[in-house]
Amino acid sequence: MKRTIAQWLETDHGLGAVSDTPRLDLELLLCRVLGKERSYLFTWPDAALDAAQQAALEGLLQRRLAGEPIAYITGQxxxxxxxxxxxxxxxxxxxxxxxxxxxxxxxxxxxxxxxxxxxxxxxxxxxxxxxxxxxxxxxxxxxxxxxxxxxxxxxxxxxxxxxxxxxxxxxxxxxxxxxxxxxxxxxxxxxxxxxxxxxxxxxxxxxxxxxxxxxxxxxxxxxxxxxxxxxxxxxxxxxxxxxxxxxxxxxxxxxxxxxxxxxxxxxxxxxxxxxxxxxxxxxxxxxx
Known part of the structure; x- marks a missing residue:
């Protein structure tokens, strides 16, 4: 089932256990998957991620949940x-x-x-x-x-x-x-x-x-x-x-x-x- 940007942002997906800034981390991971700036997330909250994007985001989330720094995951x-x-x-x-x-x-x-x-x-x-x-x-x-x-x-x-x-x-x-x-x-x-x-x-x-x-x-x-x-x-x-x-x-x-x-x-x-x-x-x- 496809989920929109707003739906992905409804929860921190467990990031609060590894990060002091779980919401920001999630936004940065979404930007990485979508190839967009953060402003896009708030301008188009109802945009849905396709299956490939969702799979990519889930993979990045697992890396962050394992403690890998957000900078290394996003490369920025x-x-x-x-x-x-x-x-x-x-x-x-x-x-x-x-x-x-x-x-x-x-x-x-x-x-x-x-x-x-x-x-x-x-x-x-x-x-x-x-x-x-x-x-x-x-x-x-x-x-x-x-x-x-x-x-x-x-x-x-x-x-x-x-x-x-x-x-x-x-x-x-x-x-x-x-x-x-x-x-x-x-x-x-x-x-x-x-x-x-x-x-x-x-x-x-x-x-x-x-x-x-x-x-x-x-x-x-x-x-x-x-x-x-x-x-x-x-x-x-x-x-x-x-x-x-x-x-x-x-x-x-x-x-x-x-x-x-x-x-x-x-x-x-x-x-x-x-x-x-x-x-x-x-x-x-x-x-x-």
Whole structure:
């Protein structure tokens, strides 16, 4: 029996057990099956799904009920002002990461219309670099990721969004960068300790563990990047990290011990430590 859009939306089909936003999830799954925007659901509530569409929707519902993130099922995730394609080779872009974009823009606000070289390390789907490229057309953005599938995805996003000032290359942190030096290096690296119980909960169960977990209580990759970036930053260039809400003090101490100046931590909308930044004042100082 065919069911209309309105009838499908009458219940959450059990999604409330796995999602904080069951109605939104169902709407997104319907949009995926129908190939329509959400406005269509409310404009044509009496439109009926055919047998193939109903079967497809039921299949997507089963995947969501098993806990698979809605972004992986639909292949899309919003970030900043962009609609990104995503897949299981990368983390799902999250709203709290937008703070990294905000801080980066504020640090170089006086150079909004001037050429700047910016690197995004561990770029994944390209969310951070592409948001910056969108806001600052005069800047040149390069994203680095060690996973070939992620690099291909990010370059596809750049092409689809028509952001020619961003490109993505395969590499391991700063090893993927080429001189000249960068005015800004940003990163949302792995920062979760392997013993963290949250790794067995929610969406992160389906995300690549290599993009989540780092040694040394989650600080290993932050340390590596902080050490390497000193050889790639212009004098006065900035290094910014997203990190866990309990890691602010540890990241500040680490960056200060490596010679960064003006080290500070910014809080997210929940008042939690989320982004720490530091400034490298002299080119080549790391090698002395």
């Amino acid at each position: 995730q919003g970030f900043w002002s962009l609609d990104l394609e995503v897949n299981s080779s990368t983390l799902i872009p999250r709203p709290e990461t937008e703070l990294l974009v905000e801080v980066a823009l504020s640090l170089l606000a006086d150079r909004a219309g001037s050429p700047c070289r910016v690197a995004d390390l561990g770029s994944g789907s390209g969310a951070i670099a592409l948001a910056l490229a969108c806001e600052r057309p005069a800047w040149s953005l390069v994203g680095v990721d060690r996973v070939a599938e992620a690099v291909a995805l990010a370059n596809n996003n750049a092409e689809r969004l028509r952001l020619p000032n961003a490109c993505f290359v395969q590499g391991n942190w700063c090893s993927g960068l080429a001189l000249p030096a960068f005015d800004l290096v940003v990163s949302n690296p792995p920062y979760i300790d392997a013993a963290d119980p949250h790794l067995g909960q929610g969406d992160v169960r389906f995300e690549p563990r290599s993009a989540l977990v780092a040694g040394q209580q989650g600080l290993a990759d932050i340390r590596t990047i902080s050490e390497q970036a000193r050889d790639y930053l212009s004098p006065g260039g900035w290094l910014l990290f997203e990190h866990g809400f309990e890691q602010g003090a540890a990241v500040r101490e680490l960056m200060q011990s490596l010679g960064y100046a003006e080290v500070a931590t910014r809080q997210d909308l929940a008042g939690l430590d989320r982004v720490t930044l530091g400034r490298w004042m002299e080119r080549g100082e790391a090698g002395k």
